[in-house]
Amino acid sequence: MSFLVAAALGVGLLIGVPIAAHLLRRGRAREQEFPPTALVPAIRPVARQRSRLEDRLLLAVRVLLVITLALLGATPLVRCSRLSLARESGASVALAVIIDDSLSMRATLANGDTRHQLALDGARELLRSAREGDAIALVLAGRPARLALAATTDLGAARRALDELEPSDRATDLEDAVELARSSLKQLPHVDKRIALFSDRAGGPIPPGEPPVWTPLPSLSEDAPDCGITSAEQRGRRVTVHVACNSPSAARGRFAEIVAASASDQRAADAGSGARPNPGTVLGRAELVAQAGPQSVGIALDTGPIAVDARLDGNDRLAHDDSAPVLAEAAQLSIAVTSDRSSASATTGGTTLLEQALAALGNVSVRPLPVVPDEGRELESHAALVLDDPAGLTPEARAALHTWVERGGVAVALLGPRATLAQLGSTLEPFAQGAVRWEVTSAHGLDPTSASWIGSEAESLKELSPRGRARFEVSESSRARVVARWDDAVPFMIELNRGRGLLWTLGLPSSVDHSDFALRPGFVALLSQLAEQAAHRKGQKSTLAGVPWSFPAGSSIEVVGPNGREEVRDVQRPEGRSEKVVLPGVAGRWQLRIDGEPELRVVTLSAEEITARPSAPAEAETRGAGAQSDLRIDASPELALVALGFAFVELLLRWYGRVRLRASGAADRRRRTEGDPARAA
Amino acid sequence: MAERLRKSLDWGKLVPLRLRARSVADGVYAGGHRSPRRGAGIEFGGHRSYVPGDDLRYIDRHALMRHGRLLVREFETETDRALRLVLDASESMAFRGPKAPGAKLAYAALVAAALARISLAGGDPVALDWLGGHSRRALPAMGGREAFERILGALESVNAGGDLSFDHSAVDRSLAPVARHAGRGSIIVLLSDLLDLPEGTLDRFAALATRGRTVIAVRVLDPMEAGFPFEGPLRLRASEGREIVETDAESARTGYLEALERRARDWDSRLVPRGGRLVRATTDQDAVEVVRGVLRAAEGTPA
Numbered sequence: 006m007s008f009l010v011a012a013a014l015g016v017g018l019l020i021g022v023p024i025a026a027h028l029l030r031r032g033r034a035r036e037q038e039f040p041p042t043a044l045v046p047a048i049r050p051v052a053r054q055r056s057r058l059e060d061r062l063l064l065a066v067r068v069l070l071v072i073t074l075a076l077l078g079a080t081p082l083v084r085c086s087r088l089s090l091a092r093e094s095g096a097s098v099a100l101a102v103i104i105d106d107s108l109s110m111r112a113t114l115a116n117g118d119t120r121h122q123l124a125l126d127g128a129r130e131l132l133r134s135a136r137e138g139d140a141i142a143l144v145l146a147g148r149p150a151r152l153a154l155a156a157t158t159d160l161g162a163a164r165r166a167l168d169e170l171e172p173s174d175r176a177t178d179l180e181d182a183v184e185l186a187r188s189s190l191k192q193l194p195h196v197d198k199r200i201a202l203f204s205d206r207a208g209g210p211i212p213p214g215e216p217p218v219w220t221p222l223p224s225l226s227e228d229a230p231d232c233g234i235t236s237a238e239q240r241g242r243r244v245t246v247h248v249a250c251n252s253p254s255a256a257r258g259r260f261a262e263i264v265a266a267s268a269s270d271q272r273a274a275d276a277g278s279g280a281r282p283n284p285g286t287v288l289g290r291a292e293l294v295a296q297a298g299p300q301s302v303g304i305a306l307d308t309g310p311i312a313v314d315a316r317l318d319g320n321d322r323l324a325h326d327d328s329a330p331v332l333a334e335a336a337q338l339s340i341a342v343t344s345d346r347s348s349a350s351a352t353t354g355g356t357t358l359l360e361q362a363l364a365a366l367g368n369v370s371v372r373p374l375p376v377v378p379d380e381g382r383e384l385e386s387h388a389a390l391v392l393d394d395p396a397g398l399t400p401e402a403r404a405a406l407h408t409w410v411e412r413g414g415v416a417v418a419l420l421g422p423r424a425t426l427a428q429l430g431s432t433l434e435p436f437a438q439g440a441v442r443w444e445v446t447s448a449h450g451l452d453p454t455s456a457s458w459i460g461s462e463a464e465s466l467k468e469l470s471p472r473g474r475a476r477f478e479v480s481e482s483s484r485a486r487v488v489a490r491w492d493d494a495v496p497f498m499i500e501l502n503r504g505r506g507l508l509w510t511l512g513l514p515s516s517v518d519h520s521d522f523a524l525r526p527g528f529v530a531l532l533s534q535l536a537e538q539a540a541h542r543k544g545q546k547s548t549l550a551g552v553p554w555s556f557p558a559g560s561s562i563e564v565v566g567p568n569g570r571e572e573v574r575d576v577q578r579p580e581g582r583s584e585k586v587v588l589p590g591v592a593g594r595w596q597l598r599i600d601g602e603p604e605l606r607v608v609t610l611s612a613e614e615i616t617a618r619p620s621a622p623a624e625a626e627t628r629g630a631g632a633q634s635d636l637r638i639d640a641s642p643e644l645a646l647v648a649l650g651f652a653f654v655e656l657l658l659r660w661y662g663r664v665r666l667r668a669s670g671a672a673d674r675r676r677r678t679e680g681d682p683a684r685a686a
Numbered sequence: 687m688a689e690r691l692r693k694s695l696d697w698g699k700l701v702p703l704r705l706r707a708r709s710v711a712d713g714v715y716a717g718g719h720r721s722p723r724r725g726a727g728i729e730f731g732g733h734r735s736y737v738p739g740d741d742l743r744y745i746d747r748h749a750l751m752r753h754g755r756l757l758v759r760e761f762e763t764e765t766d767r768a769l770r771l772v773l774d775a776s777e778s779m780a781f782r783g784p785k786a787p788g789a790k791l792a793y794a795a796l797v798a799a800a801l802a803r804i805s806l807a808g809g810d811p812v813a814l815d816w817l818g819g820h821s822r823r824a825l826p827a828m829g830g831r832e833a834f835e836r837i838l839g840a841l842e843s844v845n846a847g848g849d850l851s852f853d854h855s856a857v858d859r860s861l862a863p864v865a866r867h868a869g870r871g872s873i874i875v876l877l878s879d880l881l882d883l884p885e886g887t888l889d890r891f892a893a894l895a896t897r898g899r900t901v902i903a904v905r906v907l908d909p910m911e912a913g914f915p916f917e918g919p920l921r922l923r924a925s926e927g928r929e930i931v932e933t934d935a936e937s938a939r940t941g942y943l944e945a946l947e948r949r950a951r952d953w954d955s956r957l958v959p960r961g962g963r964l965v966r967a968t969t970d971q972d973a974v975e976v977v978r979g980v981l982r983a984a985e986g987t988p989a
Contacts (some may be wrong), residue, residue: 036921036923036930037916037920037922037923038922038923039781039884039910039911039922039923039924040778040781040879040881040908040911040924040925040926040941041879041881041911041923041931041946042879042923042929042931042944043882043927044881044942044945044949045914045922045926045931045933045938045941045942045945046931046933046938046941046942046945047931047933047938048838048933048934048937048938082764248871381691405851410935508803588851663917663936667936671751
């Protein structure tokens with residue numbers, strides 16, 4: 006504290022003046038010589054009343070006024086710590102505010118606030134210093150990075166958007182968030198552009214670039230020991246709990262427990278009608294290993310098929326991730342394949358090329374089927390069905406396939422020479438209408454431009470060396486759409502939407518005896534598209550927080566998450582397709598109703614989000630680029646307003662005191678007049 | 687010495703008294719005038735109620751038989767009428783409020799000097815007496831050019847002082863020479879604030895209204911005394927006596943003004959039946975109007 010500050014604050018000692026005046030005033034009224042004193046009535050009670058009425062409030066107001074004036078004198082030197090935007094030459098500022106809404110921001114810091122709450126408070130303070138002409142954009146750094154508010158000069162809209170933000174359980178995506186913030190500022194005409202990042206920076210490095218990233222609240226990077234359950238799955242009577250910890254101390258002495266889920270979750274999971282233990286009953290437990298990083302804990306159960314939750318006992322800085330629902334089975338995308346192993350397998354033996362290509366996609370479970378089942382429920386566990394060179398479908402198989410596709414299944418038929426060998430009663434409907442011919446062709450491969458939706462791998466399909474091809478008719482009446490053609494314009498692949506499902510029909514089988522189709526990268530890319538469609542339409546039962554769920558545009562979707570009903574958005578894809586998308590941001594059980602059919606999905610946490618440690622920003626990043634931003638502001642205007650307010654209150658009190666005394670004086674006169682009949686007369 | 691005493695009285699804007707008095711007198715009256723004296727004479731001047739001490743020869747017996755009341759006939763006369771000025775120079779007359787041009791005694795001196803000048807100009811003798819005060823100098827009735835200068839000297843040399851509130855003898859000492867020396871038809875003018883005079887002063891002054899003498903009281907108040915412009919809690923100290931009153935200005939104002947008015951009415955009601963009157967003045971008032979009021983009172987015309 007400098008001498009000037011001390012001197013200004015020393016003015017505060019002048020509070021002794023009103024106090025002394027108050028004491029003097031209370032002790033003795035001011036004395037005045039007045040010759041006709043004998044004619045003046047003594048009215049002592051009113052005088053005393055006035056003292057009591059005025060003095061205490063007036064004394065308080067005057068003392069406060071003196072203190073405020075002292076602070077006002079010191080404020081150019083005493084500054085309060087508050088975020089604000091410093092300006093160069095008073096020019097307007099374009100500011101992108103990045104709010105990290107990932108799981109780690111839910112952690113509680115030493116001061117009792119969560120990181121997310123501190124981040125929002127800091128962003129609000131920053132917005133308070135914005136003024137007309139400033140452009141504000143709001144970016145969320147939970148994966149995937151999202152633009153919550155495009156750059157706007159409507160500061161009220163920015164504040165409202167900020168108020169609506171909620172924390173989520175997503176992973177952190179700082180890199181994309183910073184790029185998104187930079188691109189949102191790119192088109193703005195402002196010269197002074199800035200990016201303010203409110204994050205614990207536990208999501209990788211900040212990409213370099215302009216404008217630089219300013220981290221105004223380094224306190225968000227304070228360490229917060231945490232263990233969390235990323236996911237839990239049950240196979241038979243054994244539950245595997247996947248736990249992640251960011252420090253050994255957070256895991257030391259803690260147990261993973263399996264407890265009975267609530268009654269509503271039991272009903273939603275349709276977990277049988279047998280005897281259910283009370284919700285919260287501990288069914289099994291196992292101790293964690295005191296180590297940082299991911300670990301899996303196996304717990305055996307003695308109960309029947311009921312819905313259970315996993316939880317961690319003890320406490321840490323983030324209680325939100327200490328419990329998670331247990332998924333009944335590991336939820337990999339299941340794709341069924343029916344093929345003739347004798348013709349479709351490689352000459353070296355083993356699985357077929359088709360199965361190998363599907364297995365190469367990862368996170369896909371390939372289930373070979375000898376024939377297409379006659380019952381629809383036998384297909385329910387699969388998201389997709391690939392028929393390699395089918396010889397036709399029986400009426401029962403067609404009915405089962407129809408029901409399954411209507412409910413979101415994706416079926417693919419790779420037609421080959423066996424298509425011409427259909428037995429009586431068997432057809433290739435719904436893949437192809439009418440007869441399918443296997444013909445010798447002079448075409449060399451596909452027209453890549455007609456199959457560009459596959460990606461760059463479509464180029465590899467230009468040369469397939471076909472020894473023949475399946476020729477099928479595409480009638481105008483069918484809703485089938487040709488999505489790939491031979492280089493002689495004959496349809497190679499058609500697509501048909503049925504209910505929530507999808508049917509693909511291709512003119513080549515996977516066997517290398519008929520073409521090199523299965524050897525081309527385009528074949529794997531095609532299967533990758535198949536897996537994606539299957540995942541979107543049939544869906545995975547377990548996804549990471551923030552991973553979108555896609556549904557066909559025409560379907561009816563209702564989604565209820567742990568925080569209530571979730572919004573379903575219509576999205577237009579670049580390839581012209583529209584679909585409905587849900588972004589589940591909170592971990593837990595999600596109940597969906599797809600075209601009236603209930604479905605239970607579980608959203609899990611990312612282990613990296615829990616194990617990643619916050620990184621403190623560099624000193625230059627906390628100050629802002631080129632000292633553009635100031636962490637401290639002058640509070641003089643506020644104090645001046647307060648001082649004016651006190652002065653006004655003093656005037657008001659004095660006026661009120663006079664009015665009141667006049668009224669009491671008039672009442673006193675009335676009393677005296679009424680008590681003196683002669684005077685009243 | 688006179689210079690020192692003059693400084694001790696707060697004359698304010700009322701100096702120089704000589705010029706001020708001439709200015710007031712010129713503003714009131716210019717040229718010759720008829721003597722305001724009523725009494726034995728030739729031209730009938732009207733009736734008034736009989737008061738003890740009146741000459742029994744002037745009782746109108748016709749009016750007595752007609753109205754059943756004792757009425758005295760008055761006549762206008764051309765003879766000289768002496769003017770006797772009685773100035774209150776007690777401690778309270780030294781009071782001067784913040785809005786007043788001067789002390790009450792200074793203002794009373796100005797009015798007295800103006801009256802003296804008018805009276806002397808008309809050929810009437812003027813006498814000067816005092817109630818209280820220090821360095822006071824009483825002057826017998828005298829006329830002529832030198833009289834005005836002597837009256838001015840006496841007025842300027844006086845210094846306010848003395849507590850009359852309980853000193854009955856002081857009033858008797860002052861009014862006894864007046865009663866003794868004031869001749870028939872004299873006009874006796876008391877200039878005072880009428881505040882700290884002892885009980886019975888009104889009776890003694892009213893008793894002077896005999897033998898055709900006219901008594902006029904001029905109450906001189908400071909604007910602060912007339913309006914009571916105080917606010918908030920007060921602790922008031924009297925100039926004379928030891929009285930101290932603690933009060934609240936807003937609540938006490940009406941009661942005080944009523945008491946002040948009541949006292950003025952007492953004086954007025956006692957003087958009017960004797961042919962006299964109370965003239966009210968404040969020190970911020972134009973002295974010309976006050977002098978005119980005194981002259982109207984002396985002539986018996988309505989205020």
